[in-house]
Amino acid sequence: MSESHISVVICVYTEDRWEDILAAVASVRAQSRPALETLLVVDHNQALLDRLTKEYQEAEAVRVLANAGPRGLSAGRNTGIAASSGEIIAFLDDDAVAERDWLRHFADGYADPRVMAVGGRTVPVWASGRRPAWFPEEFDWVVGCAYRGLPRGRARVRNVLGGNASFRRTAFDAAGGFATGIGRDGDKRPLGCEETELCIRLTRARPDAVLLLDDRAVIHHRVPEVREHFRYFRTRTYAEGLSKALVAQSVGADKGLESERRYATRVLPAGVARGLRDALLARPGGTGRAGAIVAGVLTAAGGYAVGSVRARRSGATFSVVPVGKIDGRRQEPEGHRHG
Numbered sequence: 001m002s003e004s005h006i007s008v009v010i011c012v013y014t015e016d017r018w019e020d021i022l023a024a025v026a027s028v029r030a031q032s033r034p035a036l037e038t039l040l041v042v043d044h045n046q047a048l049l050d051r052l053t054k055e056y057q058e059a060e061a062v063r064v065l066a067n068a069g070p071r072g073l074s075a076g077r078n079t080g081i082a083a084s085s086g087e088i089i090a091f092l093d094d095d096a097v098a099e100r101d102w103l104r105h106f107a108d109g110y111a112d113p114r115v116m117a118v119g120g121r122t123v124p125v126w127a128s129g130r131r132p133a134w135f136p137e138e139f140d141w142v143v144g145c146a147y148r149g150l151p152r153g154r155a156r157v158r159n160v161l162g163g164n165a166s167f168r169r170t171a172f173d174a175a176g177g178f179a180t181g182i183g184r185d186g187d188k189r190p191l192g193c194e195e196t197e198l199c200i201r202l203t204r205a206r207p208d209a210v211l212l213l214d215d216r217a218v219i220h221h222r223v224p225e226v227r228e229h230f231r232y233f234r235t236r237t238y239a240e241g242l243s244k245a246l247v248a249q250s251v252g253a254d255k256g257l258e259s260e261r262r263y264a265t266r267v268l269p270a271g272v273a274r275g276l277r278d279a280l281l282a283r284p285g286g287t288g289r290a291g292a293i294v295a296g297v298l299t300a301a302g303g304y305a306v307g308s309v310r311a312r313r314s315g316a317t318f319s320v321v322p323v324g325k326i327d328g329r330r331q332e333p334e335g336h337r338h339g
Contacts (some may be wrong), residue, residue, distance in 0.1 A: 006035050006087075006088045006089075006103050006166070007035065007085060008028050008035045008038045008039065008092055009080030010039070010041070010091075010092050010093075010094050012040055012041070012045075012048065012052070013042070013043035013044075013094075014048065020094060020095040020222060021052070021094050023097050024096060025040070027092075027102075029062075031103045031104070032100050032103075035086075035090075035103060036061065037085060038062045038063070039063045039065060039080045039083060040063070041067055041077070041079050041080045042066055042067060044071045049064065065079060065083055066079075067079050073178075074178035074179060074180045075180050077091060077162075077194075078180075088107070088167070088169070089167055089169060089172075090103065091165050091166070092163070093144065095222045096219045096221040097220050098219045099218045099220070102218065105214050109154070114210045115168070115209075115210045115211075116170070116171040116202060117166065117167045117212070118160070118165070118212045119157070119160025119161055119166070120213070120216070120217025121146045121164070121216075122164045122220075123145060123146070123219070124221055125222045126228060127225040128225060132228050133289075135289070135292065136289040136296075137271075139292065139293065141161075142236045142296075143221070143223045144161075144221055148267065151213060151215075153214075154212055154215075156211065157213045158211070159199035160212075162194060162195035163221065164217065164221075172322075174202060174205040175198060175202040177322070178194050193243035193246065196247055197246075200247070237296045237300045238300065239303060240303065241299065241303020241305070242303045242304070242310075244300070245303070245305075245306075246307060246311060249308075249312075268297060271290075271293050274290075275289035275290030
């Protein structure tokens with residue numbers, strides 16, 4: 001693979017994250033393995049689109065685009081995929097910064113032609129300066145980060161996590177893009193799982209596909225103060241249950257919940273036992289962590305039950321659009337190009 005055939009897509013939606021967005025772009029431009037381009041996809045926010053266009057008008061290999069689809073993260077990612085030129089497309093959250101060798105570790109995984117996706121490890125940066133004592137590492141996915149229970153080193157996985165992930169372009173040729181109707185829409189209910197649904201769809205389309213997690217590909221993800229409280233924890237775990245129901249509706253419960261069964265039957269009980277042990281040893285937060293795990297499981301299960309009923313009643317379907325080339329040329333959504 002050429003030294004610079006990786007495109008990086010960063011989806012953005014609010015000026016409230018202005019400094020975070022600049023930091024994310026700067027971390028990509030400082031990579032030891034240079035990216036071919038950085039694409040900033042703005043989700044239906046004209047003021048932010050105009051401000052970023054001005055900010056990067058002289059920047060080399062930075063492109064600012066408007067989301068060409070419906071509002072939401074999935075359509076924004078699809079816009080970036082369609083407009084990109086790299087053989088590999090990497091995704092970075094707009095409130096995260098990548099370590100210097102992030103892209104180099106991603107690229108290493110694609111030496112094997114069977115590899116269709118490589119994900120990395122996302123480390124939380126707590127607004128308060130440290131992890132809340134009650135917050136269990138098993139639930140770091142609540143704040144968009146790698147959690148206890150994921151494999152270490154480089155390992156095959158069912159799905160990568162979307163805020164720190166990369167895909168071979170041919171993966172989208174085989175499976176289509178991210179499904180709209182699953183995942184986040186700005187600051188509304190914090191749904192997710194769009195990358196899970198895509199990865200399952202990909203391995204169905206390409207049974208020989210290999211998906212990897214390489215925990216050397218590290219990004220640091222800012223966790224705002226509001227997400228350090230139990231209220232957000234409860235909201236996010238409920239939303240995850242809703243999201244899993246949508247995934248199960250799309251790809252079937254067997255695949256949609258395959259990894260979750262091991263997590264729920266092995267990882268979480270071990271976490272509860274660890275919390276109770278810490279409580280007996282008078283270590284801070286032990287009881288709180290054990291209780292949060294139980295509460296998280298029950299809340300997610302409630303969301304899944306509600307989401308399953310809603311999906312059956314509505315006959316929910318999801319739009320999966322082809323992305324990549326149109327009429328022999330790479331699609332160029334409406335927006336602004338620089339570099």
